[in-house]
Amino acid sequence: MTSFILFVSTVLIWGTTWIAIAFQVGEVPLVVSVFYRFALAGVVFLAGLALAGKLKRPLVWRFVFVQALCLFSFNFIAFYNATALMASGLVSVVFSLASIFNALNARLFFGEKIELRTIFAGLIGVGGLVLLFWRDIFGELNWDVLTGILWATGGTMLFSLGNMASRRNSFEGVSPLIANSWGMGIGALVLLAIIFVTGTPLILVTTQSYLLALAYLAVVGSVIGFTTYLMLVARIGSARAGYATVVFPIVALLASTMFEGYQWHWSAIVGIGLTMVGNLVMFAPRRKRSI
Numbered sequence: 001m002t003s004f005i006l007f008v009s010t011v012l013i014w015g016t017t018w019i020a021i022a023f024q025v026g027e028v029p030l031v032v033s034v035f036y037r038f039a040l041a042g043v044v045f046l047a048g049l050a051l052a053g054k055l056k057r058p059l060v061w062r063f064v065f066v067q068a069l070c071l072f073s074f075n076f077i078a079f080y081n082a083t084a085l086m087a088s089g090l091v092s093v094v095f096s097l098a099s100i101f102n103a104l105n106a107r108l109f110f111g112e113k114i115e116l117r118t119i120f121a122g123l124i125g126v127g128g129l130v131l132l133f134w135r136d137i138f139g140e141l142n143w144d145v146l147t148g149i150l151w152a153t154g155g156t157m158l159f160s161l162g163n164m165a166s167r168r169n170s171f172e173g174v175s176p177l178i179a180n181s182w183g184m185g186i187g188a189l190v191l192l193a194i195i196f197v198t199g200t201p202l203i204l205v206t207t208q209s210y211l212l213a214l215a216y217l218a219v220v221g222s223v224i225g226f227t228t229y230l231m232l233v234a235r236i237g238s239a240r241a242g243y244a245t246v247v248f249p250i251v252a253l254l255a256s257t258m259f260e261g262y263q264w265h266w267s268a269i270v271g272i273g274l275t276m277v278g279n280l281v282m283f284a285p286r287r288k289r290s291i
Contacts, residue, residue: 006232010225010244015251017221018088019259021080023213029200030080035191036204036214038072041222042185048223049181057182060172063165064179065186070162071226072187073194078155085148089249089256093132094152096125096275098245101160106237109164117281118240124278125246131271132249163241166230176230184222246275 024033049055058064082091100122106112133149169179195202232241250272256262 003232003235006228006235007241007244010229010232011248012251013220013225013228014244015092015248016255017217017225018083018092018252019255020213020216020221021083021091022088022256022260023209024217025080025084026210027205028203028210029195030084031077031191031194031198031200032202033214034073034076034080035188035195037076037217037222038184038191039188040214040218041072042181042188044219045181045184045223049177054177055181056178058169058172058174058178060169060174063168063172064174064182066165067162067169067179068183068186069190070158070165072162072184072222073190075155075158075162077191078151078158082148082151082155085144085151086142087256087260087262089253089260089262090133090145091148091152092245092249092252093129094149095156095159096129096246096249097153097156098160098163099125101157102163102241105160105164106167110167112237121278121281124274124281128246128271128274128278131267131274132253134267134271135265163230163233166233170234176227176234180223180226180230184226246278250275 024037028036046055079091079095082094099118103114103118103122107114166176166179170176194200229241229244232244235241253262253268253272257264
């Protein structure tokens, strides 16, 4: 599978998961919904690998645990809280900061040089984000949206740290398939422990929309989406792979328009244009200069 196919698959899958998360926000406590998602994903992933004869124990466990905490539990508690406070498409826009966090964390943890075009592309992308949020934040001050941005930013930082753990797993000989499958199972157990300690009621809504969203998030969004993304990280690096998160807000905002009534305006259109320009800057072949 080529890097281009992995990139497009990740964009389309993760661009549509945000609206599915919105369908889960409601009667079921948020941490319980996250638990259901990764419990189902972990069972499907581990069972599928076992049936295919490809299930193995990780050679090194420590970064699998870190990946579980940062990618399959705490970060999604933050994202679900953010989605309860603002439109799901806007949460995905905040998540697009992962491309910047990945570049900085790769520099911090791996000493990886930051290409100047990565900085330039990131600045263009951030400019697009400011325009997308302009009316929602600066036009009419909305404290729910501000709180949602804080939740989403915290979740994005955790996501980026999970990317670093995934890279360490690859260095240790633990493939994305093995790290993801065990990580999702461990993440589900961590979430169950949180539910038990906090006394959160373990309830399940059996409406068609909730169950379909759960199945989509667990199988497509988690099992398939995380695998394609982390395979992309292993191939082209976390900074460039993370730029997929700058592109899929376009998909997420379109879904938000259809299902949540997101209102478009000129600044949003210009902002999306800037994210696409940033994407071209990131992936266009050119001489490397770094700092």
